[in-house]
Amino acid sequence: MRKIVLMTQVSLDGFIEGPDREIDWHMVDDELHSHFNEQLRPMGAFLSGRVTYELMAEFWPTADSDPSSTGPMVEFAGIWRDMPKIVYSRTLERADWNTTIVRDVVDDEVMALKAQPGGDLALGGADLAAAFMERDLIDEYRIYVHPVLIGRGKPLFQGTDTMTRLRLLETRTFGNGVVLLRHQRADTSPR
Numbered sequence: 107m108r109k110i111v112l113m114t115q116v117s118l119d120g121f122i123e124g125p126d127r128e129i130d131w132h133m134v135d136d137e138l139h140s141h142f143n144e145q146l147r148p149m150g151a152f153l154s155g156r157v158t159y160e161l162m163a164e165f166w167p168t169a170d171s172d173p174s175s176t177g178p179m180v181e182f183a184g185i186w187r188d189m190p191k192i193v194y195s196r197t198l199e200r201a202d203w204n205t206t207i208v209r210d211v212v213d214d215e216v217m218a219l220k221a222q223p224g225g226d227l228a229l230g231g232a233d234l235a236a237a238f239m240e241r242d243l244i245d246e247y248r249i250y251v252h253p254v255l256i257g258r259g260k261p262l263f264q265g266t267d268t269m270t271r272l273r274l275l276e277t278r279t280f281g282n283g284v285v286l287l288r289h290q291r292a293d294t295s296p297r
Contacts, residue, residue: 108150109226109245110216112235113142114262115284117252121259122232127157131254133282138250139178141280145248147185150224156195158231159205162186167203192219194234211237236264246290247272253283 115132116122123129169175170183191205198207219227229235229244238244271292278286
């Protein structure tokens with residue numbers, strides 16, 4: 107069965123974006139971007155909310171034709187365009203680039219998606235992650251902690267009544283100081 111893998115970047119104080127949705131504090135250099143490409147290339151689909159999808163769709167479809175794009179950025183543009191994408195949104199009317207729109211997170215539909223053949227499913231976006239966490243649907247967490255305190259903004263982990271025990275699988279420190287914390291559910295029975 108495929109896994110739902112939350113992959114996200116946070117500040118050391120736990121925010122995924124600043125108060126005005128800024129992410130200019132992300133320290134994504136070629137080493138980190140190459141790592142993201144290695145992790146995302148074998149995925150079966152990207153799962154995101156509308157805001158994350160629109161942010162990605164604004165830049166990545168043509169990033170490989172931008173002369174300022176680095177090699178890893180050019181590579182990711184192709185990965186993003188080719189990857190099946192599922193956008194969870196009640197308001198998005200149309201989406202391009204191999205994208206399916208789903209209106210609500212429904213447990214049985216997510217479980218059916220996980221049961222399909224193919225690579226794991228990369229989950230992105232704080233609101234969608236919160237909906238998946240609330241339903242206990244995330245199998246693995248890959249949190250990239252950036253060495254910066256931004257003070258306020260949108261927290262990755264919002265209040266929940268669900269406790270999920272995790273087991274550390276890996277830590278990795280990148281040359282720019284970003285640290286990967288990779289955990290999976292401690293209860294590894296299929297969910």
